[in-house]
Amino acid sequence: MKKVILLLTVVILASCSVIPRTEVAGSVDLNNLEPLPTPEGYEAVPLRVAIAAVISPKGTLESYSPFLKYLETKLNRPVELIQRRTYLEINDLVERGEVDIAFVCTSAYVQGHDTFGMELLVAPQVNGETTYNSLLIVPTHSSAQSMSDLRGKVFAFTDPISLSGRVYPTYVVQQLGFKPEEFFARTFFTYSHDEAIRAVASGIADGAAVDSLVFEFGLDRDPSLRDKVRVIHTSPDFGIPPVVVSPFTRPQVKAELQALLLGMADDPAAQKALTAIEIDRFVLIDDSAYDGVRALMSDIPIPETP
Amino acid sequence: MIFQELIRRFWDFAGAVSVRTKILGIVLGLVALFGVAATIQARYAMTATLTAQLEEQSISVSRDLAARATDPILLNDLLRLHDLLDETLANNPNVRYAFLVDPHGQVIANTFEGGFPLDLLALNSVQPNDHHHTALIQTDDGLVWDTAVPILDGKVGTARIGLSDASMHSAVSTLTVQFILIILLVSATGILVAVFLTWILTRPILSLVHATQAVAKGDFSPRVKRWANDEIGDLAEAFNNMTEELARTDELRRERESLRRQLLEKVIATQEDERRRIARELHDSTSQNLTSLIVGLRTMETTCSQCAALTKAIDLRQVASKTLEEVHDLSMRLRPRVLDDLGLAAALERLASEWQARYKIPVDVAIQLSERLPSEVETAIYRIVQETLTNVARHAQAKSASILVERRSDLVRAIVEDDGVGFEVNTNHGEPHLGLLGMCERAELLNGTLTIESVPEHGTSVFIEIPLRSPLPAGEGTGVREKPA
Numbered sequence: 001m002k003k004v005i006l007l008l009t010v011v012i013l014a015s016c017s018v019i020p021r022t023e024v025a026g027s028v029d030l031n032n033l034e035p036l037p038t039p040e041g042y043e044a045v046p047l048r049v050a051i052a053a054v055i056s057p058k059g060t061l062e063s064y065s066p067f068l069k070y071l072e073t074k075l076n077r078p079v080e081l082i083q084r085r086t087y088l089e090i091n092d093l094v095e096r097g098e099v100d101i102a103f104v105c106t107s108a109y110v111q112g113h114d115t116f117g118m119e120l121l122v123a124p125q126v127n128g129e130t131t132y133n134s135l136l137i138v139p140t141h142s143s144a145q146s147m148s149d150l151r152g153k154v155f156a157f158t159d160p161i162s163l164s165g166r167v168y169p170t171y172v173v174q175q176l177g178f179k180p181e182e183f184f185a186r187t188f189f190t191y192s193h194d195e196a197i198r199a200v201a202s203g204i205a206d207g208a209a210v211d212s213l214v215f216e217f218g219l220d221r222d223p224s225l226r227d228k229v230r231v232i233h234t235s236p237d238f239g240i241p242p243v244v245v246s247p248f249t250r251p252q253v254k255a256e257l258q259a260l261l262l263g264m265a266d267d268p269a270a271q272k273a274l275t276a277i278e279i280d281r282f283v284l285i286d287d288s289a290y291d292g293v294r295a296l297m298s299d300i301p302i303p304e305t306p
Numbered sequence: 307m308i309f310q311e312l313i314r315r316f317w318d319f320a321g322a323v324s325v326r327t328k329i330l331g332i333v334l335g336l337v338a339l340f341g342v343a344a345t346i347q348a349r350y351a352m353t354a355t356l357t358a359q360l361e362e363q364s365i366s367v368s369r370d371l372a373a374r375a376t377d378p379i380l381l382n383d384l385l386r387l388h389d390l391l392d393e394t395l396a397n398n399p400n401v402r403y404a405f406l407v408d409p410h411g412q413v414i415a416n417t418f419e420g421g422f423p424l425d426l427l428a429l430n431s432v433q434p435n436d437h438h439h440t441a442l443i444q445t446d447d448g449l450v451w452d453t454a455v456p457i458l459d460g461k462v463g464t465a466r467i468g469l470s471d472a473s474m475h476s477a478v479s480t481l482t483v484q485f486i487l488i489i490l491l492v493s494a495t496g497i498l499v500a501v502f503l504t505w506i507l508t509r510p511i512l513s514l515v516h517a518t519q520a521v522a523k524g525d526f527s528p529r530v531k532r533w534a535n536d537e538i539g540d541l542a543e544a545f546n547n548m549t550e551e552l553a554r555t556d557e558l559r560r561e562r563e564s565l566r567r568q569l570l571e572k573v574i575a576t577q578e579d580e581r582r583r584i585a586r587e588l589h590d591s592t593s594q595n596l597t598s599l600i601v602g603l604r605t606m607e608t609t610c611s612q613c614a615a616l617t618k619a620i621d622l623r624q625v626a627s628k629t630l631e632e633v634h635d636l637s638m639r640l641r642p643r644v645l646d647d648l649g650l651a652a653a654l655e656r657l658a659s660e661w662q663a664r665y666k667i668p669v670d671v672a673i674q675l676s677e678r679l680p681s682e683v684e685t686a687i688y689r690i691v692q693e694t695l696t697n698v699a700r701h702a703q704a705k706s707a708s709i710l711v712e713r714r715s716d717l718v719r720a721i722v723e724d725d726g727v728g729f730e731v732n733t734n735h736g737e738p739h740l741g742l743l744g745m746c747e748r749a750e751l752l753n754g755t756l757t758i759e760s761v762p763e764h765g766t767s768v769f770i771e772i773p774l775r776s777p778l779p780a781g782e783g784t785g786v787r788e789k790p791a
Contacts, residue, residue: 033421057380
């Protein structure tokens with residue numbers, strides 16, 4: 001009888017071990033490797049929009065999505081967002097005509113215009129201005145009152161050719177009679193302004209220079225930053241980062257895009273897109289608006305590599 | 307009922323093997339049952355746990371990959387993406403593959419080298435708002451947990467990770483092998499323990515068996531050692547008590563038997579002596595007197611020829627002659643002098659011829675004896691043959707009979723056969739024929755044997771074998787002593 005009970009126990013245990021399995025979704029031979037198909041072309045040639053990494057790639061995608069969507073609807077063709085780590089890479093894309101339209105940094109425009117003929121399309125107008133500043137920020141608890149107090153500290157640059165993030169602070173340091181590499185204990189590149197703000201807010205950097213537009217934008221997105229960073233210096237006004245086209249962009253396209261962007265402010269459907277990137281409207285701008293920057297940059301060497 | 311039938315079959319098998327095998331079977335059976343049950347349960351538990359872990363790991367790895375791949379995808383940093391995938395593959399040995407798909411379904415980067423299994427793309431997908439979606443996929447390398455995680459709500463694409471369950475299976479296999487090894491080890495120990503247990507258990511039983519066999523052979527001396535204070539110990543003690551009792555009874559029986567034998571010998575010896583005395587008396591005295599009477603009567607016949615008493619005298623002489631014959635015959639049957647004077651051969655031949663004459667049944671006599679036998683042997687054989695012939699005459703309705711006596715090196719054998727109706731030997735066992743019993747007793751008193759073979763309608767054979775020069779059993783009497791006449 002004991003044996004019978006044991007036998008039953010074994011049978012019961014054995015039946016327990018039927019493991020409840022998830023349904024098998026399908027089968028595939030992982031060793032049967034085939035060449036990946038060439039991406040099928042879109043129905044229409046997409047409009048390639050490059051956006052320089054003023055803010056992080058993720059932030060860019062989120063902020064510019066309504067704007068891109070608006071373009072897509074208006075132009076009735078797909079819009080492709082292209083981002084790169086550095087401003088120089090974006091400039092390269094513009095130079096080679098691999099993008100149709102690009103949002104670039106002021107200094108990148110100046111460099112692009114002067115080296116390969118980057119063309120201005122429009123400029124955003126923010127709070128009625130087409131200028132912006134470079135803001136020197138430090139952590140709230142920092143005792144620094146000016147750039148000279150940041151000597152021997154850690155400083156975060158944004159992009160090697162960013163006007164507000166590197167060119168202007170370098171200029172200030174030079175005015176103090178130093179080279180940045182001698183003035184600061186250590187410098188590093190964050191490649192976007194919001195990351196530079198985050199570096200200062202978290203104490204990784206003792207100071208950073210950021211785009212005033214991005215700074216406002218960042219504080220709006222994350223109000224807690226107001227308690228973490230403070231501005232100790234504001235630069236003179238610089239020409240606002242413009243929207244440019246490649247020298248290879250066809251004039252018809254350029255005209256169409258210009259008209260579309262300029263008309264956005266009057267299109268109720270475009271308000272959401274403009275609000276998302278915190279722009280009042282797009283306006284025409286002349287290259288001379290950037291002469292001040294051009295003068296400043298002539299004193300600061302632009303490194304080919306960071 | 308099938309259950310009872312199963313139990314019966316099991317018992318047919320289990321009952322046929324030795325206690326050693328039974329104990330071994332119990333030990334090994336229990337170890338095997340427990341081991342198998344434990345193995346199955348452990349495999350089940352481990353597989354379930356590892357499967358859950360695998361699914362968890364699949365989700366966490368792919369979410370990690372999705373988070374880390376966002377910027378490189380947005381920046382079109384393919385090198386970094388490949389590094390990222392390679393790192394994912396290197397840091398998670400379970401990861402069979404990893405790849406990234408853009409929102410259009412194009413593969414941006416993957417860990418397959420030199421191509422891509424295109425069928426894989428459609429097997430799993432995830433909605434932009436979902437946390438993740440895991441599917442189980444059957445591949446040629448085994449089952450794979452495929453988890454898809456949307457990158458930045460699907461705007462940037464999807465990260466896909468496939469976790470192979472091969473390592474889980476190998477872990478489970480290793481566990482199983484370990485369990486089986488443990489079972490084998492425990493079984494080996496179990497065999498040793500069982501052998502020891504068997505030895506402990508069967509040692510007293512075997513000694514009981516040996517002692518019983520000795521007792522069966524009549525040897526009451528062995529005593530069984532009481533190994534333990536258990537039931538078997540009690541049995542050993544009971545056995546010892548029984549053996550002692552048996553030994554006492556046997557001693558008593560032997561004494562009685564010896565006494566009986568002595569008595570029997572005495573009776574037979576006395577009987578033979580008495581017969582011999584009467585026979586001699588009849589021969590020496592009565593026969594002489596009768597002969598004198600006959601001679602006197604004959605003289606009277608010649609002298610008194612006209613006498614009226616002549617007829618009477620003739621009648622009387624005839625009566626006397628007949629009486630003399632009868633006395634002769636009686637004397638002969640009581641104790642033939644020829645047996646004492648000339649030996650067994652002559653006595654048997656004479657017995658046969660007289661028997662043949664009397665009953666008209668031919669008797670074939672074949673006697674091969676080179677010398678005289680001890681007188682008690684001669685007497686015994688003579689008496690047995692005599693009794694046998696009497697039985698043949700009375701019951702067998704035989705047409706012929708034969709007597710064979712021969713001497714082998716150390717025994718004498720006699721065979722008396724007839725072709726009569728025979729009888730069922732065994733039926734006489736319940737109520738043994740006194741004559742046959744007497745024959746057996748005579749043979750046994752001389753340590754001989756008497757065997758009767760008979761088949762109804764096919765005659766009867768009586769075999770007598772009596773050893774010569776064999777010492778008499780210890781404590782026995784002096785045996786039958788025949789005094790020569």
